[in-house]
Each structure stands twice: as C-alpha cells, then as structure tokens.
Amino acid sequence: MADAALERYVELKRQISQLETELDELKESIFKSVDTAGGEIAAEGYVLKTQKRIKYKYSDEYETKNKELKELKKEEVKNGTAVIDGYSEFVTLKFKD
Numbered sequence: 001m002a003d004a005a006l007e008r009y010v011e012l013k014r015q016i017s018q019l020e021t022e023l024d025e026l027k028e029s030i031f032k033s034v035d036t037a038g039g040e041i042a043a044e045g046y047v048l049k050t051q052k053r054i055k056y057k058y059s060d061e062y063e064t065k066n067k068e069l070k071e072l073k074k075e076e077v078k079n080g081t082a083v084i085d086g087y088s089e090f091v092t093l094k095f096k097d
Contacts, residue, residue, distance in 0.1 A: 013093050 034048045041048045076082035
C-alpha cells in the first residue's frame with residue numbers, strides 16, 4: 001500500500017509541476033488581457049483582477065544593517081550561540097527528466 005501511495009504522490013506532484021509551468025507561461029498574457037479590460041474581467045464563477053503590490057527600495061543604512069544581521073545569524077549558528085528551537089519536517093521531490 002505504501003508503494004501505491006508513494007507512486008500516486010509522485011504522479012500528482014509531477015502533474016502539479018507541469019500545471020504550474022503552464023500557468024507561469026500564461027501569466028503575462030492574462031495580466032495584459034485583464035489590464036486592457038480595465039483591470040477586471042467577471043464571468044460566471046470567477047472574477048479576474050489585476051493587483052499591484054508596492055515594492056520598496058530601502059536606504060543604504062537599512063541594507064547594511066540587514067546584511068550585518070544576516071551575518072550575525074550565521075555566526076551565532078556557527079559558534080553555538082543560537083540553539084535549535086524545533087524542526088520543520090517535509091519531503092522533497094526532484095524529477096530526473
């Protein structure tokens with residue numbers, strides 16, 4: 001039974017990967033279509049809307065401090081100051097083709 005579940009899992013992940021690739025290929029043209037239509041397309045069962053998320057460019061001071069914090073985190077792990085607070089458990093899958 002475990003082998004069947006494993007094979008089904010791999011097959012579903014393969015299908016999801018293929019669908020995500022197809023979706024990525026469509027995103028730009030879909031965005032342009034919705035944007036051209038005034039930012040919204042409503043149909044039976046769904047509504048497509050264009051969305052915008054603000055991106056910020058931070059100051060050199062922020063970027064320097066952020067880099068220092070990242071280096072401090074690495075150093076604390078390396079020297080043992082940081083302690084393990086738990087684990088995230090997951091399965092990874094990489095296709096050979």
